[in-house]
Amino acid sequence: MKNKLKIIKIGGNIIDNENSLDQALKDFAAIKGDKILIHGGGKLATNISRTLGIETKMHEGRRVTTEKELEVVTMVYSGLINKKIVVKLQQLGCNALGLSGADANAIVSEKRAVHEIDYGFVGDVKQVNHQTIDVFLKNNLTPVFSAITHDMKGQLLNTNADTVASEVAIAMSKNYETELVYCFEEKGVLQDIRNPKSVIPFIDARLYAELVQRGVIHTGMLPKIQNGFDALQHNVAKVIIGDSSAINNDTVLFTTLVL
C-alpha cells in the first residue's frame, strides 16, 4: 500500500492576511505524515511593482510578465513570502524547505508560446522531478514551493500556483496516495456567493458543467476546478476545495471533487 501524502495549496487571499496565514500554517503543520505546501503570491508583488515604478503590462485584460515583473515576483514569491512561511513553519516544529522549481531542478516548465497573446515570462509545467521531492520527504523535510519554475536553459518562469499544485500532486501519485487541498478564503465552492455556508459538498463533471452554465462558477474558480479534475483523472486520490479547516478535515463544510 502506498503512503499517504497531502498537498496543500494556499492562495493569495490567505497570504495577504496575517491571521489567515498563521491559522493555515498551524493547520498545515498539524498534518500527520508527509506533506507539501504550495503557495501563491498575493497582492504584495503588485504593490511592490507599483512602488518600484514598474508598469503592469496588460494584454486584452490579462497580465503580461515582463522581465522587470519577473524579477519582482521572484523576489516576492521565492524570497519574502517563501522565507516568511518557512520561518513560521520552523517555529511550529515543521522542518520546512523552501523551494522554487529551479531548486534541485524540481519543476521544469516551458515558456508559453506566443500565439495571439504574448504572456511574457510565463511557464507551463513540463516535468516534476518526483524522485528529488521524494528524497526530501524521506529525510523528514517538508517542501514549500513558490510558483516560480525554470526551463533548464537559464530562464526562471512565472507559473500558475494552482497548476503547480495539481502537477506536483499528479507526479507524486506514482509513489503516494495523494490528496490535494485547494485552500482559500471560503469554506468551499458556494451555491450563493452571499451565503458563506452554502457550500456545494460534491461536484462531478456534470454538475460542474451545469454550475458554469448557470454562472455559479466563474473567473478564478474555473481553473482551480479544472486543475482539480485534471488531478483526479491522473491518479490523485482526492481533491478538496475549502478553507484551512479543511486541511485536516476538522470541518464538514468543504467541496470534494468527484469524477
Add this chain to the structure above:
Amino acid sequence: MKNKLKIIKIGGNIIDNENSLDQALKDFAAIKGDKILIHGGGKLATNISRTLGIETKMHEGRRVTTEKELEVVTMVYSGLINKKIVVKLQQLGCNALGLSGADANAIVSEKRAVHEIDYGFVGDVKQVNHQTIDVFLKNNLTPVFSAITHDMKGQLLNTNADTVASEVAIAMSKNYETELVYCFEEKGVLQDIRNPKSVIPFIDARLYAELVQRGVIHTGMLPKIQNGFDALQHNVAKVIIGDSSAINNDTVLFTTLVL
C-alpha cells in the same frame, strides 16, 4: 580518509557585475566533487531599499537592519540573487539547491544582543546542521546559501556572508576535508592596492598582525581574514583568498592563509 569538499564564498562585487558572476559560476560548476556556494548581497538591496523609500538607518557609521530592511534583504538575497544563481547553475548542469539558513533548519543564529549599538535584525551563527547539508550532498545536490539565517523562534536574521562561509566550512569539517575559498574581485590580498599583481602568497598570524599595523589590510578585508584564521583553527584544511580563477587553482596568483 575524508572526502574533499570545497566551500566557495562569492562577494558583492562579483554579484553586481554580470560577467564576473557568470565567470565565477562557470568556475564553481567546474569543481569536481562536493561543493557548496555562499553568496553575499551586492548593491542591489541598497538600490531597491532606496527606490522603495526605505531609509537606511546608520548607528555610529554602521548599518542597522530595521524590520523593513530585513524584508528587502530577504527578498533580494534569498529571492532574486539566490534564484538567479540557482537557475544559471542548473543551466551549467550543476544541480543547485538554493537555501536560506531557515530552510531545512540549516543555519541557526541568535539576534545580536544590544550593547552600545543596536544592529537590529542581525544574527550571529550558533549552529550549522551539517547532517542535513550532508543529506543534500549525498544526493548530488549543491547547496547555494544566501546569508539569511533564523533563530528557530520565527525570526529571520541578516547575517554576515563571510561568517556564514567560515561557520559552514567549520561544521562540514567533521565529515569532510574542507577547503574554503573567499572569492572576490582581486587576485588575492594585495601588497599594493594600485598593483593588482602584488598578491601576497601566504599570510600567517604574524604577517597578518604586521600588515594590519602597516595599514596594508583594512576595512572589508579584516573580517574576511579573521574568519579565515578562525576556520583554520577549527579543522578547515585550507583557506584561500582570490578571484574566481582561484576556485579551481587555475592560477598561481592567490593568497593562502596559514596558521
